[in-house]
Amino acid sequence: MSSESNENKLFLPPPYCKTPAKFDDVFEEDVQLSKLDVLDPAKVLQLCENLTDRTTKQLEVKVNKFLKSVSESSTVFLINLLNVSEEAVVQVVMDKILDSGIIIPLSEEAISNIVEYKDHSLKCADNLDPKIQGLIDEIVPKESTVTIIPVLAMERRAKKPEKPIVCPVYLVCFVNSAKSKTFISKLVDESFKYFLTLLLNTRECEEERRLKKQCQSLLSVARKLFSHLGDLSDLLKEIMSEARRLTNAERCSLFLLDPDHMHLVAKVFDGVSPAEKRTEVRIAKDQGIAGHVAATGQILNIKNAYKHPLFYKGMDEATGFHTRNILCFPIRDEDNIVGVAQLCNKIDGHFDYFDEQVANAFSIYCGISIMHSLVYKRIQDAQARSKLSNELMMYHMKVSDQDVADVITCPCNHDEPNFSKFTFTPRKIIYKETPCYVLKMFEDLKFMEYFRIKEETLIRFILYVKRGYRDLPYHNWLHAFCVAHFAYLCLKNFKLVENGYISKLEALAYFVSSLCHDIDHRGTTNSFQQQSNSVLASLYSSEGSVMERHHLSQTICTLNTEGCNFLDSLNRQDYIKCLDLIKDMILATDLATHYNIHSRQLAMAEEGYDKTNPEHRYYLCSLLMTCADLSDQTKDWSETKRVAQLIYSEFFAQGDLEKKMGKEPANMMDREKASIPDHQLEFLKECCICIFKILAMTFPSANILVDAISRNIICWEASKTIFNKLCVEDKTSYEVLVSDELEQEIQAILKNICI
Ligand code: 7OP
Ligand code: ZN
Secondary structure (H helix, E strand, C coil), X not given: CCHHHHHHHHCCCCCCXXXXXXXXXXXXXXXXXXXXXXXXXXXXXXXXXXXXXXXXXXXXXXXXXXXXXXXXXXXXXXXXXXXXXXXXXXXXXXXXXXXXEEEXXXXXXXXXXXEEEECCEEEECCCCCHHHHHHHHHHCCCCCCEEEEEEEEECXXXXXXXXXXXXXXXXXXXXXXXXXXXXXXXXXXXXXXXXXXXXXHHHHHHHHHHHHHHHHXXXXXXXXXXXXXXXXXXXXXXXXXXXXXXXXXXXXXXEEECCCCCEEEEEEEECCCHHHCCCCCEEECCCHHXXXXXXXXXXXXXXXXXXXXXXXXXXXXXXXXXXXXEEEEEEECCCCEEEEEEEEEECCCCCCHHHHHHHHHHHHHHHHHHHHHHHHHHHHHHHHHHHHHHHHHHHHCCCCHHHHHHHHCCCXXXXXXXXXXXXXXXXXXXXXXXXXXXXXXXXXXXXXXXCCCCHHHHHHHHHXXXXXXXXXXXXXXXXXXXXXXXXXXXXXXXXXXXXXXXXXXXXXXXXXXXXXXXXXXXXXXXXXXXXXXXXXXHHHHHHCCHHHHHHHHXXXXXXXXXXXXXXXXXXXXXXXXXXXXXXXXXXXXXXXXXXXXXXXXXXXXXXXXXXXXXXXXXXXXXXXHHHHHCHHXXXXXXXXXXXXXXXXXXXXXXXXXXXXXXXXXXXXXXXCCCCHHXXXXXXXXXXXXXXXXXXXXXXXXXHHHHHHHHHHHHHHHHHHHHHHHHHHCCCCHHHHHCCHHHHHHHHHHHHHHHC
16 A cells, blocks of 8 residues: 555544545535434533543443444444554443453554545445454354444654644444444444543543653662662562562563573562572573563563463462563663563563553663662772782881881980071981881971870871872982971971961971972872873863872871871861961972962062951961072072983883873973973072962061072072083983082082182
């Protein structure tokens, strides 16, 4: 049949619908019986008064009774033709409401082919769809005459509402009627004018209620998806029992594909008596209905299990359960079928189109849950592994009680002269004694008594921090020690606490931050982390200051290591405040942070430091951190030169690494290209001088630091000629830096300046 003739049929106007003008005469011609010949207005009126029910079933009973009486039939029933779900449904036969409706699936094509317009009247097709014929045979006794009259209506759920189409919505079946087909046809045409709209509206209303309930249940399940994250089997159980409830199934089960991919293993049995539960149900992946669904990925709606070729009776025989019908659907994760869910025995009939829709939604829910819990498990595993390796590492670098005792009983004096002067160079402290000096500074700053710090705990903390630093040329424990020493110098010389610039707690945080600010530095910059996609970058790059965030995290970890939390005698409020300050101060050591707030720091110094202004306090603390971090540059020339050697061997190592990775390093990191005096001069002039000048605006005694940097600038300027000379002789910048010539030359110049 061509699609055009098919379409024509659909556009046939039903007699009770507003019809296009050109059809009007067709119907006028065809009138053989008048309205009054078939309908008694009083009866119709009485019926209409009575059609007050809320359900289509109850309405159908009354309509059937009316039609039976008028048509003098033995039985009348309606076949509902549902265009949306593509089903034919009988839910009432005469005045008997069926427990479970008789539902048969019909294709859209089949539905549109039911009706023909022939001999100027609307009829059922001569060869009625065999499925519908079967449905009628199921209800009507043999040897009966059945007159079937179609009822058409505008399709309300048309895909294009602006182009409505007319389609059959009912087949009215009259059994053994005493009236002629013409009479019955006229009766249907005329009477449905009065109640078709009511029937259809009620049908639609029922449908909406069902959809609403379905949506609500799906929503409530969706909420649960997040509540059982930790336990997948719990969650799946919850989901499946909801699916069972929603589709009115007697039981449901869920099978997941075994990792061997050869078996489906039952994970959930809901609606099964406990006695029936066996240890494990396992089926071959290509066996039976579940296997078929797993293989094809197609939902299977089986109305009669025992008639289905794939149905395996063995399970029923083993369990004593009788399977009538089955709705079996696949469960997918991102791209694969990972399992199969099965709903058995719809309590009042067959699984229908709507059950299939529910199944579809639940299939998606299960898939999401499985995926979520896999991700969740992976995260938990990773966390556990990291905790384990952390514990292992901590065990191997455990600071022993003996190490702590050795610091307490250290026989050395620790009274270097000028230790608390800006001119003191902490790099000359004997390495072994650095922890003792840190302890000494803690004591000297009166932190021990003020915060009731336990000496043993503090020493253990210091020793763990020391171990936290790697063996790098520059960013090692000695750098931390120097920065902490400079913090100590500021606290003492500027009398930061005594003069109320900062609080005692801020002072403590400043000192601790200085000591910890580079823990576990890897000798590479923030941009290197991002370039190389390092683990640290993946953890922190979205927030910036990648390394600094890691140093902070390491600091907190160290503090939380057993026997290390020397801050635990602080009250809760101070403790939280202290960690907050430490966070701010460690993050302030990222020079990018410094450049961010540099102009506001300058403005603060220009307008005068206001200790009651919290922003000023933050800017001052940040400035103090930056100064401490760069304090190597405020020492004498030989220190500056030594530090430059350390820094450039670290920078060049990163440059070498970048070259190996096929990237081009920045000039400063490239041992072939870098001009050390130029980079140092730029760093001192553009960065250091400015920072220390801001400091000196608030603390005039810091001018000696600015002067020291200026002297170093002169030396670097002077060194340029030697660098230029020796570089021509094919020496690298670094070779010149460590050469004797440079040392001699600058010493000579310095002697001249000092005299
Ligand atoms: N002296 C130094 C650093 C050269 C005490 C760091 C940089 C910024 C701008 C050069 C430049 C380097 C940086 C510290 C000290 C240590 C400064 C962070 C650097 N002489 N560098 N240098 N710094 O990023 F022009 F690398 F950790
Ligand atoms: Zn540092």
